[in-house]
Amino acid sequence: MTLTYDPGGGEAFKAAISRIPGFPAAEGLPMRFMVFESNALLRLGGYLAQAGAQPSQPLAVVMDETPMRRAGADLKAQVLAVLRAAGWQPQVIALTPDTTGQVHTDFGQIRQVQAQLTPTTALLAVGSGTVTDVAKHAAYCLQQEQGGPALPFVVYQTANSVSAYTSNMAPVFVEGVKRTLPSRYPDGLVCDLETLADAPPEMTVAGVGDLLAAFNSYADWWLAGRLGLDHTYTEFAQTLMGPLDEIFLANAEAIRTRTPAGMALLAKLIALGGLAMSLSRATAPLSGFEHVVSHVLDLEAEQARRPLAQHGSQVALATLLTTAAYDRFLTTFRPGDALEDLNAWYPSAETMQARIESAFAYLDETGAVAAECWADYQLKLEQWHAQRAAFTAALLDWPAVQARLRALTQRPERAAQILRAVDAPRRFQDLTPAPSEAEVRFAFLHAPLIRKRLTLGDLLVFGPGDKEAAWHSAWDRAQWVGGLEK
Template identity: 30%
Template sequence: MTTAVPDPNAMLAALREGGHENLPDVDIRVGAGILDDAIAEVCGRGGMPAPVIISDGGPYRTAAGPVVDRLAKKLGCPVIQLGTGTVRADEETVERAVAEVASSRLLISVGAGTLTDIAKVTAQRTGSRHVAVQTACSINGFIADRSVLVIAGAKRTVVSRWPDMLVADSDLIGAAPPGLNLAGVGDLSTVPNAVAEWQLAAGLGHGPGYDAAVVEPVLAAMPALPALAQAARDAEPAGLADLARLLAGSGLSMGIVGSTAPASGTEHAVSHLLEMAQSQRQQPAAPHGMQVTVATRLALRVWQLVDRTVASSTTQLRVADEAASRDAVALAFGELGSKTVEECWTAYSKKRTWLLEHLADVEAMVARWDAFKKEVTLPTPEEFDDISHASGLPTRAADLGSSYDDRLLFWALRNCHLLRERISIADLADLLGVWSDDTARSIVDDSENG
């Protein structure tokens, strides 16, 4: 591999030397055959509370045997099994986990990203310590102090707790289905778009200020994605370890700035809506990293729409009136239920109010659009496709499964800006007056046929 993948521990050290404060004290262990020794070490530390394993019931194993059973026997500790291979990260499941943990413990979570999200919230609410055992390279969220929960039917990112230790054993990760590890490559491929949208929002004064130091090492490693994808398909230990390191670096960036902005833009909002719709339909969702890859192809085309509009139009920016905005949210999410409509309206109305109060800042951004675009590192759709094709990542709705089609993609793209409070490139298209059914459908058609 010619492109260096940053070591997350080295990233933290460099940030400390650079003057960053309030960085997490998290112990990141990555390598082959490290699981048992890492767990034994943390359990042997003085003052460590009694351990308990929390699992989603997945069949996780290495050459030494089933991981959960082996650890439970060695530690003589109970196992809280929340599922039979999968779990849903909703308040009901979190409350069950909190009730079963009951008091301050050493939580050892063994499971996928959703299980880890539940464990991080449970650790926070019970005052527990936490060791996150990564079972696949599927997402970048194993390490971040953020968790994605389903609240009132809507995907929401909440503050949770940094793990005390992250264990990414490539022997265990290599036993995961190759598609799950490839999904982690997909999750990383979206970072340039997410960072560009972070720069857009920060340039307007919305959300956390842009901090290049926390994302530059991850951005610099983007050329390594095809090689990491090959390692995921081949279950090659050294390559999987590098993939785990890069995912951890991306996860660190979110926690350090106190927002998912360094790794989550329009493409993640689209993916959240796809998952919400699939849950409503009782259909299985494709891996998160696969969904966001397809959604990034849409987001990059929204940037092109904004570029064309800014270059050719003198249209005055506008914010739709409150009644029209509320109607739009109700129309978009009505089939998901009234609680979801109210949850989304609460978030979107805060953004709408902020935009009304800062319309002059948006106008100033549009006036200097050419200069702003020179500050961002954003691939064209064609450049993104080159990486996707070289990595074997999905590009179209049909690649995600039989229950996905261009109508579902259209619905998710058209309404992604109504889901949450974060400002996105779709919000700017809406303010410019060019975000409509026709433009969203045109973008989906171009992406599906391109």
Template identity: 35%
Template structure:
């Protein structure tokens, strides 16, 4: 199915290499691959226990059966709550304790279980095999994990799997909602690089923008909505986009190239649902709809607001910023704990802004050059819309499950700059004094023109 060939990527976090095994029937190779990594000792399978089938069989059972005969093995089931598996401190600690004694860890599941396995294997200092069961996110192929810390979503270094095993037959039979979520995660490529470029150019990212960590995914992404391709070809394209996306994130050492405003939006929805004890949709499904909104935000900022025509002196940290951060989170967490956590992140971000004056002056001194690049990186909202619709993936907030109301969508948009310490376009608009209801009206109207009615239909 996939056009990617098995490959090796150096792992900056573990000092080893990740081997990609992607082919039909790849699961049959699991026993030999595990034995290569750890010739003896117990194999611990980590799974969320959610039923997963392919070709009429059970995936968890097939993975267990693929371990070499006579090899000791046991299964650790990840604790699950009303939100499914939540990678908070208690869950990570419990699974790490339960997996103690493993000679090798094998994760079986989609992105959340994979992220957990990276943390557990790193803590136990044992090899890791990730059996990917759906083309749902790009995080399988990177050395980072998204965890919940003090109620807030945080991306932290973990490790690459030693082996990422993608059995085409398993992925092809995954639930359609997981595959569509993968499309949602993939379409972020049409706006997220602009946020990363902006942060680098303003001296707000530790690295420098490098097209090597963006261009391979942008080159593959048009295949997602190729009307002339077969369903198998489109699935192959999706696996390629997500896998290459994970690899470039790993090589870059940060999710920033493929994670901008649209991922913030999804994290905000997740955090509010967790705080309120409510349900939320899959991460990728939310990212897909938010990618339309993100592209609209860039279009409005560059075309209507012309925010980069300002002088650096026109950008200032609002005197009431702490109040604004706490006020945005108070409705979903009156205890103030979430507001405390988010204010720490935003305060750190703004302190870096204060120390980045030379880079900021340089940016505005070469603003025309930078704006040209930003326009090239921030695509027309029609591009993510076309890909999402080609797959039947959600393209409006009402199509998410559960549906996100127009009021909640507007609130989440307002909360974007008040959540984490990574700078995006939303922060520049806050500094410019433009982050207000009038801007939100224009952004939502621009998104509506691309999709019909992003908030209600």
């Protein structure tokens, strides 16, 4: 099964996607190129030139300290050797881990890179999501603060792990809470298929997992629109990505065994995922309830000074929970009951602020996390109250709302089938490090409290329904489908 929109197609790709309804014609897509090729590494100097860089410029190469191999040899040494042989003068900016032993996208890392850039630097990121985001956002901040032209910036993607590489946004930890900040696109993306095939398998399957978010995020985005809290919904992302479940199942064996064709296909899907969000001007198309659950798991790990699990695999497992929650909600929700007791759906600001403060005291006794969450949540709660008429209208039109949400979601069995076919983790206990069931429960029940965007999770929080029952049902279903052997 081939992609309807192939990001390796150059100008023809750009022309084709510009005709999809919802494409932001005024902005367009400023990336100059995306390549998905065998031995693209050997042409890296040419790609830098294509991005507008010149060998006479200083070339900052942002990397972390993770050892990486390509075709039996050190990848980073190969990158630097290729560049030097082509007449470039690479200067490495090394990102060093924090006390958890990992590099995270935070302003400590971003400022450290930014301090080593000048308006005449060309920039190359060699790494996966975090390295790309740190480099990207450092270049963005430099330009915001000093003006002048944007630095030529190329991403050399070292793993098919996360849909970050083609994004013009950056997820940054602020007070331990992940926030999506406006950032910039790279000028070019280089996917060397040999590099991607040699990346750790757990990163490759995480890339599949990150995209499974679509199984409930499209519905969350539409729901927020139907309830009057978000006016950005379009079908651009769905059209661009195509039928993800069918594409994954048709190519699962090639992805699992990391063939060049499998690596190219997954890299292209990941690139499309980043573009789907950037061109929709929001992460909403591929980040709903499942991503906020994952963000709370990250928050719990951060506060416990524990490394983060693979983002995409954590998201995939959260997707099993949230698609199970959708299925239950769409089966059991009774709009008539809600209409009869509508006031029960509108908790006061005082109630919710107290709830956030007491909930997050468990993670952070300074109150900084709760304050960061409340600042964002407050906006959503105000809108929810202000848009009461939209909720009432949706309740009165429930069969249509229910049918639309059904059409936009997939069942957890489908997600689990894909995870199984690519040999990805299927239960939370398979993650490294694994969160406890209690931590997953906390994340599921409190995820809506950390972000201003509405998802199904908010209906579970606002409503008077039994939250423990919703959690147990989602957990049991996710554990069940994750454990199925076929």
